[in-house]
Amino acid sequence: MKNALFFLLAGLPFINAQYGNSNDNSMTTTVSSTTSSTAVSASSTVHKIDVGEDGFTFSPNTLTVSPGEKVEFHFYPQNHSVIQASFDNPCHPINDSSFSSGFVPTTKESTSVFTITINDTSPLWYYCGQIGHCQAGMVGVINPP
Ligand SMILES: [Cu+2]
Structure with a gap:
């Protein structure tokens, strides 16, 4: 029972790290779409x-x-x-x-x-x-x- 709990806890940071990476990817997407909308507003003088x-x-x-x-x-x-x-x-x-x-x-x-x-x-x-x-x-x- 103790071993199983340890395994579970040890696995959590790994799961969090996976979510963290996935968040980083969506951040990158947001940044690039912001860049393109800036380009659009520059042309709408x-x-x-x-x-x-x-x-x-x-x-x-x-x-x-x-x-x-x-x-x-x-x-x-x-x-x-x-x-x-x-x-x-x-x-x-x-x-x-x-x-x-x-x-x-x-x-x-x-x-x-x-x-x-x-x-x-x-x-x-x-x-x-x-x-x-x-x-x-x-x-x-x-x-x-
Ligand atoms: Cu007039």
Whole structure:
């Protein structure tokens, strides 16, 4: 009986060591997946465009953005919008699927932020839909040709 107990106790550290090794392996897996998710967030850079902060302007009004990255439009007084256009017809929606923020009336920098994700490197032209603003030059482009 004594011998059997000794055998049992002597075996326990070995069992623990086995579990310890198995934990080490899962730690390694966790570390490598953390590394790859860091790589993903590095490629999801966020660009910021100020809308109407300095008059009838998008700032910056030209931006080069890689596929997968995001662009945030931040709105300033008084009432602007962002709508996708075409180069040939810069003050009109390009089609029914144009992105559009809608009007964002505000008396200070708005908490409403319009975010788009860029899928490719083709040029995206956009303008402000407020009456007269596009005609006053309130236009911009992402990934100019
Ligand atoms: Cu405007």
